[in-house]
Amino acid sequence: MTEKNQAAASETETQPARLLRIQEAAAEVGLxxxxxxxxxxxxxxxxxxxxxxxxxxxDSTDLERLRFIKGLRDDAGFxxxxxxxxxxxxxxxxxxxxxxxxxxxxxxxxRILCERVASFERQIETLQRKIxxxxxIVDETEGRRxxxxxxxxxxxxxxxx
Amino acid sequence: MTEKNQAAASETETQPARLLRIQEAAAEVGLxxxxxxxxxxxxxxxxxxxxxxxxxxxDSTDLERLRFIKGLRDDAGFxxxxxxxxxxxxxxxxxxxxxxxxxxxxxxxxRILCERVASFERQIETLQRKIxxxxxIVDETEGRRxxxxxxxxxxxxxxxx
DNA sequence: CTGCACTTTCACGTAAACGGCAAGGTTGCG
DNA sequence: CGCAACCTTGCCGTTTACGTGAAAGTGCAG
Numbered sequence: 001m002t003e004k005n006q007a008a009a010s011e012t013e014t015q016p017a018r019l020l021r022i023q024e025a026a027a028e029v030g031l032x033x034x035x036x037x038x039x040x041x042x043x044x045x046x047x048x049x050x051x052x053x054x055x056x057x058x059d060s061t062d063l064e065r066l067r068f069i070k071g072l073r074d075d076a077g078f079x080x081x082x083x084x085x086x087x088x089x090x091x092x093x094x095x096x097x098x099x100x101x102x103x104x105x106x107x108x109x110x111r112i113l114c115e116r117v118a119s120f121e122r123q124i125e126t127l128q129r130k131i132x133x134x135x136x137i138v139d140e141t142e143g144r145r146x147x148x149x150x151x152x153x154x155x156x157x158x159x160x161x
Numbered sequence: 162m163t164e165k166n167q168a169a170a171s172e173t174e175t176q177p178a179r180l181l182r183i184q185e186a187a188a189e190v191g192l193x194x195x196x197x198x199x200x201x202x203x204x205x206x207x208x209x210x211x212x213x214x215x216x217x218x219x220d221s222t223d224l225e226r227l228r229f230i231k232g233l234r235d236d237a238g239f240x241x242x243x244x245x246x247x248x249x250x251x252x253x254x255x256x257x258x259x260x261x262x263x264x265x266x267x268x269x270x271x272r273i274l275c276e277r278v279a280s281f282e283r284q285i286e287t288l289q290r291k292i293x294x295x296x297x298i299v300d301e302t303e304g305r306r307x308x309x310x311x312x313x314x315x316x317x318x319x320x321x322x
Numbered sequence: 323c324t325g326c327a328c329t330t331t332c333a334c335g336t337a338a339a340c341g342g343c344a345a346g347g348t349t350g351c352g
Numbered sequence: 353c354g355c356a357a358c359c360t361t362g363c364c365g366t367t368t369a370c371g372t373g374a375a376a377g378t379g380c381a382g
Contacts, residue, residue, distance in 0.1 A: 021349095022359075032341085071298065080339075106318050107320065114322035116309045120303075120305055123302055124303060134295075145278055151274055193370080196370065214379075216330080326379100336369100341365075342363100342365075343364085344362085349358075349359090352354090
């Protein structure tokens, strides 16, 4: 957030703060402009800025977010509703981050951090369950592969498959 | 297949070969009758038998198959088309199994087995890719959890969260 | 054999996740 | 300034994976 404001405030030569229009941004992460607009409509993200003529403008953190969304959709098969939940948790953590810095009470600070940790753990558990079930299928397939390989050994004609 | 025929041929006391109607079968694996019919329509499975009055009748291998389908859908987010592909591979392997027993030529037998192994490896790779990407997300989340825990340690008020 | 629950096929309805087009506004190069 | 290429919102179409009746047949307990 600090970075974002700084970049928006002045185009220092340190970071040009490239803002992409929707087509370029979508292409960058492997999506279509239509999908990106749809994700916005579903409340999954809002572009960093709008141009004078109301063009959507995306920065690097937006691209990160889009990659995160695409990853969860393509790799894990999460629905947009589930992804929205995960992103909401993430934002709750960021609000916690702000509240953390606003407070000086160590007890309050600890409570915020503990909540954060619990949130991470819930997310990890959700993902881990999927991994475990996938792994179980892989394990079974590996076993069957191994049995086939054993049979090949037993035949032992010296051809290379 | 041998088991199936044997069971259908005679109800030995060893295995009563329970056949379930669609509602009971669907409930058994946590699906709706409509979904099961739809899967059949999509070519994912055919019931073991039909009753006199054309009722679908499912045996235990059908239930296995339904659980496999449900697992891939719920856990991995595979589309029915992708699942159909995996099941098709499985059936190709079973046809290979039959061809294997039909042949006595060791070279031919080895070729069949090698094809089988390659098929298993393709399936494993497909699943492993999903697992890897999910694991990457988990790893990153774990890292962030660890950093939060470190901060909690640094505060060190002796409250239990 | 009668009634009730279950089943069949057929057909239409729906939610999610976009695709695609129309009508009009914006950017920016020449 | 002109104009091609991009963008906007709005809206309707499409695919996937079912849900939900309707109309008619089946299975079985009483």
